[in-house]
Amino acid sequence: MKKLNNFNHNKPVLRMGKVLFALIVGLQLLFFAGCKHDDLSVPLPNENIRPAADFVKNNYEMRLFYAALKKTGYTEQLNGAGPFTVFAPTDEAFNRQGIYSTTDFDKMNVDSLKKIIGYHILPRKLMVNDMPSNGVDIRYATLTGPELYLSRAAFNPNGGVENELYIDGVEVIRKDVVVANGILHLMDNVMKPNFNKTVQQWLAAHPDYSVFVQGLKKFNLWDQLAIGTTFTIFAPNNKALEDVGITEASLNTLETGKYIGDRLFGAYILYGRHFFISDSQVFSLINNNGAYNYFLKNDSHYMNFGGGKLYPEFKLGYSLTLRSGNTISDVILNSVTSNLTAKNDNLCSNGIVHHLIRGLVTPEQAIKK
Amino acid sequence: MKKERLNNRMIKTGFEQLTWLFAACLLLLNPGCVKVEYSKIDDPAYLRVFNNLNYVQTLGSKDNKVPFFCMLINPVLDGNGMPTSAEIVGDFLDQRDAYAPPYPSHIGTSTSLNNPEYPGKENVLVGPILNGFDLSSWAQVPSGKIRIMFAYRPKNTVPFFQLENQLKKDILIDTVLNLTSKEVYTLHVLQKDFVTKRTGLLLREEIFQKLPLSDSLTYVNFYNMSAKGYWEADKSLKAEDYLMASFQGGMKDEMNVFLSLYEDQSNLSARAATIPGFKGKYLANVKLNTTTSDVTPYVSFPIWSGKTANGITTNMWQRFDFFVPGMDITNNPFYEASTDNGGNWVSVNCLQNGKVRMTSNDNAAILPNLLVNIHSGVNNPKTFATVNTVEVVNGRVYLTTIQRKYAPPIY
Numbered sequence: 001m002k003k004l005n006n007f008n009h010n011k012p013v014l015r016m017g018k019v020l021f022a023l024i025v026g027l028q029l030l031f032f033a034g035c036k037h038d039d040l041s042v043p044l045p046n047e048n049i050r051p052a053a054d055f056v057k058n059n060y061e062m063r064l065f066y067a068a069l070k071k072t073g074y075t076e077q078l079n080g081a082g083p084f085t086v087f088a089p090t091d092e093a094f095n096r097q098g099i100y101s102t103t104d105f106d107k108m109n110v111d112s113l114k115k116i117i118g119y120h121i122l123p124r125k126l127m128v129n130d131m132p133s134n135g136v137d138i139r140y141a142t143l144t145g146p147e148l149y150l151s152r153a154a155f156n157p158n159g160g161v162e163n164e165l166y167i168d169g170v171e172v173i174r175k176d177v178v179v180a181n182g183i184l185h186l187m188d189n190v191m192k193p194n195f196n197k198t199v200q201q202w203l204a205a206h207p208d209y210s211v212f213v214q215g216l217k218k219f220n221l222w223d224q225l226a227i228g229t230t231f232t233i234f235a236p237n238n239k240a241l242e243d244v245g246i247t248e249a250s251l252n253t254l255e256t257g258k259y260i261g262d263r264l265f266g267a268y269i270l271y272g273r274h275f276f277i278s279d280s281q282v283f284s285l286i287n288n289n290g291a292y293n294y295f296l297k298n299d300s301h302y303m304n305f306g307g308g309k310l311y312p313e314f315k316l317g318y319s320l321t322l323r324s325g326n327t328i329s330d331v332i333l334n335s336v337t338s339n340l341t342a343k344n345d346n347l348c349s350n351g352i353v354h355h356l357i358r359g360l361v362t363p364e365q366a367i368k369k
Numbered sequence: 370m371k372k373e374r375l376n377n378r379m380i381k382t383g384f385e386q387l388t389w390l391f392a393a394c395l396l397l398l399n400p401g402c403v404k405v406e407y408s409k410i411d412d413p414a415y416l417r418v419f420n421n422l423n424y425v426q427t428l429g430s431k432d433n434k435v436p437f438f439c440m441l442i443n444p445v446l447d448g449n450g451m452p453t454s455a456e457i458v459g460d461f462l463d464q465r466d467a468y469a470p471p472y473p474s475h476i477g478t479s480t481s482l483n484n485p486e487y488p489g490k491e492n493v494l495v496g497p498i499l500n501g502f503d504l505s506s507w508a509q510v511p512s513g514k515i516r517i518m519f520a521y522r523p524k525n526t527v528p529f530f531q532l533e534n535q536l537k538k539d540i541l542i543d544t545v546l547n548l549t550s551k552e553v554y555t556l557h558v559l560q561k562d563f564v565t566k567r568t569g570l571l572l573r574e575e576i577f578q579k580l581p582l583s584d585s586l587t588y589v590n591f592y593n594m595s596a597k598g599y600w601e602a603d604k605s606l607k608a609e610d611y612l613m614a615s616f617q618g619g620m621k622d623e624m625n626v627f628l629s630l631y632e633d634q635s636n637l638s639a640r641a642a643t644i645p646g647f648k649g650k651y652l653a654n655v656k657l658n659t660t661t662s663d664v665t666p667y668v669s670f671p672i673w674s675g676k677t678a679n680g681i682t683t684n685m686w687q688r689f690d691f692f693v694p695g696m697d698i699t700n701n702p703f704y705e706a707s708t709d710n711g712g713n714w715v716s717v718n719c720l721q722n723g724k725v726r727m728t729s730n731d732n733a734a735i736l737p738n739l740l741v742n743i744h745s746g747v748n749n750p751k752t753f754a755t756v757n758t759v760e761v762v763n764g765r766v767y768l769t770t771i772q773r774k775y776a777p778p779i780y
Contacts, residue, residue: 132525136431230432274432283428292428294605 049180053078064094067102072114082181083125089187096342118144134286153285162285169276169345192346199348200225208237219261231351232270236359244359262298264366280307302326315341334360413509414548415496418487418556419465421762425608438462439529441518459487471772499578501773512550518543561659563596573662586669589757591655599763600712615732617764621712622657624691634686634720638729649698682752686720706730736768744778
């Protein structure tokens with residue numbers, strides 16, 4: 001009786017077990033049915049990524065660069081196997097050099113244009129991550145042959161991530177654009193390599209700076225620029241020197257013996273250094289100090305050089321402040337901020353020439369006492 | 370009958386199972402078999418290398434060559450004199466750290482390939498324990514005549530031999546050293562003349578492992594390995610580093626060293642209580658020397674001299690004042706925080722981990738405490754006496770600490 005009772009008691013349990021079992025079998029069936037797959041289709045890799053030259057052609061921000069590529073016959077090569085890294089200046093960058101339409105390239109010497117355009121291309125694939133962090137003046141061989149100078153601000157040692165890239169002093173405004181046969185970086189300016197030209201030859205070839213050249217010659221500062229080590233020259237054009245009272249006519253009447261040439265014209269020469277304006281910006285990011293202070297050669301006067309992105313355009317510029325000495329009590333003779341970015345960073349074989357918009361020293365400030 | 374069949378089946382399945390198990394074991398075991406060839410150097414000498422050429426990355430110095438090297442021992446050169454391989458390679462040799470610890474402990478937290486010393490982070494055979502001193506910061510190198518080369522290399526993470534060919538040709542030093550078997554050496558790459566920028570090597574045969582040194586005294590010796598003409602040079606030519614305080618301008622060619630022992634390294638003041646008998650105590654004389662490799666004599670101070678020292682641990686710290694002969698702490702004419710003293714007075718505080726500055730007015734550079742306080746046995750911390758070398762190189766001061774092997778911690 002007791003047993004029977006027990007049996008009766010277990011009945012619902014047994015029933016539940018049966019239901020559960022049926023459910024499990026059902027689930028199993030569903031599970032196996034779920035395993036049945038039709039052929040999977042994996043999305044194919046995009047085969048329509050364009051090679052470098054075609055990419056430039058199809059991008060209306062780089063029309064002038066494409067015209068230059070076509071003119072110099074690089075298009076076919078850039079559509080070839082690669083790998084390439086293309087530093088492509090925007091149309092705006094070319095405009096700043098006075099090139100506004102594709103026909104402007106027709107006026108140029110094709111061979112020199114080819115050298116300059118080839119200097120904007122590396123025969124390798126170079127993404128930002130391949131460049132050493134906080135590397136300054138890292139050199140890479142270009143398609144033309146000579147090396148370009150690359151500086152990358154990646155982090156500040158006191159903490160903080162930076163992400164700025166400069167090549168030959170020109171800012172890269174868009175990085176790592178992937179094309180089928182390499183990488184493209186967009187440049188804010190055209191690079192200005194002068195290959196085997198010295199700073200002396202560069203200055204002599206630019207009539208804009210004829211008064212400056214005349215002054216350098218008059219004070220025996222000219223010949224050193226042909227040889228010697230390295231120079232960074234802040235070259236004032238004729239207009240800039242006129243502002244401080246120096247013209248061709250006044251130079252002719254100037255008595256050399258009465259003036260300190262190392263101040264009057266030597267103030268524009270920084271000896272033994274090789275500064276792009278962007279170096280100052282890079283060091284202010286990676287080292288919190290983008291300034292460089294130095295005594296003029298053979299003179300007691302002291303110069304503060306500093307560069308960076310200037311308000312309000314945030315384009316690279318620099319300032320020079322000349323003082324009568326290096327203490328706080330010394331007077332400031334003149335301070336000039338020069339912001340014509342496109343005219344700076346002329347890379348020569350023995351240095352760099354920057355454009356200075358105003359003169360620094362008047363003849364009166366350089367009289368021998 | 371039925372039972373027999375069942376039995377047979379059970380035996381059969383059991384056998385099958387065993388077979389499978391055996392096969393699986395074989396599968397697992399076979400790939401696990403690797404023939405290990407242990408590297409071994411017969412008759413080794415023990416070598417530790419420091420690159421004392423220091424640099425700061427600034428706008429003004431950006432065109433200077435960065436003294437970042439690859440050290441090659443017994444290199445193999447091709448026809449053009451370019452190294453193609455070497456018996457021992459110490460790559461990514463960066464400028465040395467202010468502190469060279471007794472154990473290569475900087476490996477642990479480092480995420481960089483740059484090596485502050487050789488062997489440092491390199492995974493190589495290291496020295497044994499000699500006279501209780503653990504030489505795990507010294508690498509084994511072949512004894513006898515070895516050719517050693519220091520090649521400039523770009524500061525990146527590409528191993529030397531994978532660099533482009535034109536980057537492997539710039540050799541700073543190429544020379545031959547004669548090392549005696551089982552001796553302990555430190556090798557310094559140095560600038561020997563500040564004006565001509567001449568560089569060279571200084572190989573020092575250490576003697577600490579041969580001396581009968583006490584476990585209750587801390588030993589220290591001093592070297593001035595600055596370049597000739599550094600302290601005389603104009604300030605604008607020297608790298609600025611405010612952490613080096615009075616050391617920035619360098620010190621004169623002959624200096625006297627005075628020791629002050631302070632009671633408590635949690636009190637960040639150079640005016641705090643000193644241990645009686647150890648306030649500006651004359652310790653040693655140090656002369657500029659970058660040519661001879663003599664070991665300067667070790668001087669010592671007792672580690673249990675402090676009031677709170679209990680034979681297990683002590684909280685004392687050390688300060689070294691370097692004065693030009695004729696000057697000492699009693700007739701010091703300079704203001705206590707004066708850092709620009711024309712090389713007549715420089716000072717360094719050695720406390721905690723070498724990263725904390727005094728809160729009081731002070732002109733001292735900072736280095737870690739000479740004493741090692743660490744968990745050992747049941748004591749946490751336990752203080753250990755050490756053997757130290759303080760080296761002044763141009764505008765910098767370095768501390769190398771060597772410690773005896775100690776008992777592991779018990780938690």
